Amino acid sequence: MKKGFVAGIILLVIASAVPMITQEPYILQTLSIAYVFAIYSIGWNILALSGQVSLGHAAFFGIGAYSSVILARAYGLPPAITVVVGPLFTALVGLGIGLLCVRLKEWFLAMVTFGFAVIMQAIVVDDQLRWLTNGWDGLLAPHLIPPEFEPLRVWNYYALLAATVITYVASYFIFNSRLGLAFKTIRDNELVARVCGVKTMRYKLLSFVISTYIAGVAGALQYHVLFRFLSPEVFHLQTSFWPLIFTVGGGLGTLEGPLIGSIILWIAWEAFRAIAGFYGLIGLGIFLALVIILMPGGIRSLIARAPSLIYGLGGRRKIISQGM
């Protein structure tokens, strides 16, 4: 634990130093997006921690973005407030989906969430909601950091870094509390959890609420800080896949997994996608398949195993999933 704390501090120092070394917009933008994805993936991971896999987190990411942007535009509230308040609506929707799904096992849950994200897009672009969402034309999101702050991209970078640190620390406390223990017990064996006196239904709903709230915050940050132009494209299937790829790639059900996965994989993706086009996405799919088949612990397990790998004590790979 102490080693992890030191490593975390070192990483944080490096991350804070980046804008002092270079203010290249492309580098800052890439890292900023990676931070948003890290927040998003940490949220997704909390749901996975309780054994529930969502294939439609784009719905919550998008609802968070829409509710925050609409609040900021309609009531003139500062985005710094709506980013926190708007996603409460996401959590409410998450609670509803959770209520629908708590009794369901893996497949059903996956199918319902998968469908929900796609249906959300159809609802948002519907003509009857045009006054609110402006259909396919989308909405312009107000700046979180007022444009007077110069240089804006550095301020944006630090804002997102701070949000990532806050989310990560929150997730640390969840992982190391009774709450996290309850989630893990439900994931490993729901019956045992119930026998031990864990109110499984309540905890599963709670993980839905926390997870969707964080996903909503990530969505709101993405549009108030980075992209500004919010369109129904946000509900695209790919948006649902990212946190899953990052978390599984980094290490499913672990505290560091989503953070490591988001940052390493997003940088790798940025480096490749310009040359790769469609092949990049094929490569991403093959990468995900290979991780699942060959390296179920994700990148994190490689880092954890690095010393023994270097000394040739790698040990035999076993096809087991990381506790799930």
Added chain:
Amino acid sequence: MVLDAATITRIIFWGLVAGSIYTLLATGLNIIFGVMKVVNFAHGEVMILGSYVTFYLWSMAQLNPYLVIPVAMLVVAGLGMLIERLSFRPIKGTSKINEIFLSLALILILQNAMAVVAVANLRELKPVLISSPFRLESIPLGPVNLPNDFAVILSVTALVLVGLFLVLRRTGFGRRLRAVSQNRTAAALMGVDVERMDMISFGIGSALAALAGAFLAILAPFDPYSGTFPAIKAFAVIILGGLGSIPGAVMAGFILGLSESAAAFLLGGVWKDAIAFAFLTAILVVRPEGIFGERG
């Protein structure tokens, strides 16, 4: 809208055709689920694979598209078996969650591989359509005409479903397949090669998806990303009918097709897609095991 006889008939025609596609998809998913206990989330992409294979065979052979469909089904069945062997077999028995992730990886791979091929052949990624020779012909039936394409699609679907039912019920192969889906261990002990059954069931499911894909390609333009919506509808259908139940899939497929068509005609476009989700919600609240499903 005024609800006259012509409108009702039209609603029924469209509903039956959409229902055929959902039913074929959902039946394929259920056969795979029955044997392997896996829901293939990439089923919609396998369907579009069927659309593209049919499209290329049709444009190369210059034949009636309906004649190349059996060949396309065989090709996609082969590809499906290959997919099963290469991806699902190695992680069999690890955990359901791994299987879910793996089928998502398959979505990414299949969608973009099809995009690569389509761009290479058509220069750009644009939706394509198979133009059927019956496009302008129709059978007069009551107040409206039944387009010939609809008639062919409905009868082929009915024939395939009846054929499938007979194979599953009346042949030794069908008996073995049902044995594996009822109790894998017992079937293995009785000498059934369960792993081969996995592959074959994946092949059959993929072939049914390819058939649905070919119909879709005849009815509407498609691109590599068109598979998602029909697949989600098929998931709704198998939840509605009960996971693993083929009669349930047939019934629920047509119920969904008809109610969607009614919603599209009477309430407007967006409700067509929302109704599947409304059904899903209702059934999950009232009867999570589906209409025909077993409890537990």
